[in-house]
Amino acid sequence: MKTVANTLLQLNDITKEFPGVLALSKVQLDIREGEVLALVGENGAGKSTLIKILTGALDGWSGEILWKGKPLDVHHPWEAQQAGISTIYQELTLCPALSVAENVFLGREPRRANGLIDWAKMNRMTRETLARLKVDVPPTAQVASLTVANQQLIEIARALTMNAQLIIMDEPTSSLSEHEVATLMGIIKDLRAEGVSILYISHKFEEIFEVSDRISVLRDGEYIGTMDTKDAELDEVLSMMVGRTVNIRFQKRTNEIGEVVFSVNNLTAAGVFENISFDLRQGEILGISGLVGAGRTEMARAIFGIDRVDSGEMTVYGSPCRIPRSPKEALKLGIGFLPEDRKDQGLVLMMSIQSNVTMPSLAKNKQNFTIKFKQEEKLVDGYVEKLSIKTPSIEQLAQNLSGGNQQKVVIAKWLASQSKILIFDEPTRGIDVGAKAEIYELMNELVAQGYSIIMISSELPEVMGMSDRVMIMHEGKVAGIFSKDEITPESVMGYATGMSS
Structure with a gap:
């Protein structure tokens, strides 16, 4: 990949293989200083694997990472943070029982000459960082008392106090209201104006087209291409993502x-x-x-x-x-219910597709206290075909399915119950x-x-x-x-x- 003068991070031929699965194959990517790069792709495209490699959470990969033109070899999240890379995950990583300031400086607390925590300095630095983000929250407030939106901003504040030059945001608006999304969009634009780079991962295209400068696409673990957002058409991006025309x-x-x-x-x-x-x-x-x-x-x-x-x-x-x-x-x-949190409330992840689908209707598939497994298999096979659930077998564990296929299994469960x-x-x-x-x-x-x-x-x-x-x-x-x-x-x-x- 050709290096642009203001390139902050460049990935060359990043490859990662799990047993029997090629998760990433020679992926190319570059992120420039002070830009928002949107990374899109279907579930299973390799986005999460790439993030884990960038943040030092995953080892055993091949290829090259260049940071400001020099090789960067990360094997631990602390090494990524030291380089200037911070990540805000979809599932927040705060400690709810601690204060805002304690979360912002967790493990990096400023200390006095005697080794004790300098609480006044830590609260002052937290207050200054929050003011930069236009967040009106006391540094001493307990994180558990904050809204999800403010908790997300605390994560951003923590990244800024680490002098992060690249912030990776993974589905940052999944739990936010329309107003909170608008606030976050404004903060991202402010950070970009200050020279901070953002790698923005989302399924929400209205946000991507509003806030990003460029869009990079992954499909099936491979790099498909990058385009300037101002020149991009939604249909073109979707086709690159799925390899076919998609009508949403x-x-x-x-x-x-x-x-x-x-x-x-x-x-x-x-x-x-x-x-x-x-x-x-x-x-x-x-x-x-x-x-x-x-x-x-x-x-x-x-x-x-x-x-x-x-x-x-x-x-x-x-x-x-x-x-x-x-x-x-x-x-x-x-009545059937597909909950908003399918993983915790809709499925038993360690059980098979067959067991999940037939769970509410066990009484219909048993005789003399014995489950009619052949009848169950025929029933579940029918719903797998009817709902186009992508799986090698109905014995596949629910945790190994993509989000969309997990959702279909929950729907199949209620259809099988005749709700x-x-x-x-x-x-x-x-x-x-x-x-x-x-x-x-x-x-x-x-x-x-x-x-x-x-x-x-x-x-x-x-x-x-x-x-x-x-x-x-x-x-x-x-x-x-x-x-x-x-x-x-x-x-x-x-x-x-x-x-x-």
């Missing part, structure tokens, strides 16, 4: 929406949500929008019997019933663009077959593109329910922020 535009459905199959009335959990009332029709996708903390997920968990409510009424297929007190009761009513009312909480969070298109297509197929879907999403284009109606929540209450033709991005955000009524 939302298709208009022609299925007929039927009668009401599910409704709740005045659903209340004190201090969480209040007087939630809505209905869901057969063949409909009801989108639920709102800012982080609006009570959307909590409401979904209550409907599925995970969390208790104080009051409310529920009707399923025209019959009044009590609010489920457990997922088992919800399952008997024909016809499905709650999808953030169905495309953390999955690549190709898998997103497949999930959208699958949702359209399901409602065409008579299923009904409640879809909670923080992505406004997704809510507007996929929903037949949209319910907007604000501070635990329903701010409004609108048809697809009535909503605009401005109106959704107006109701979600409480500015409209």
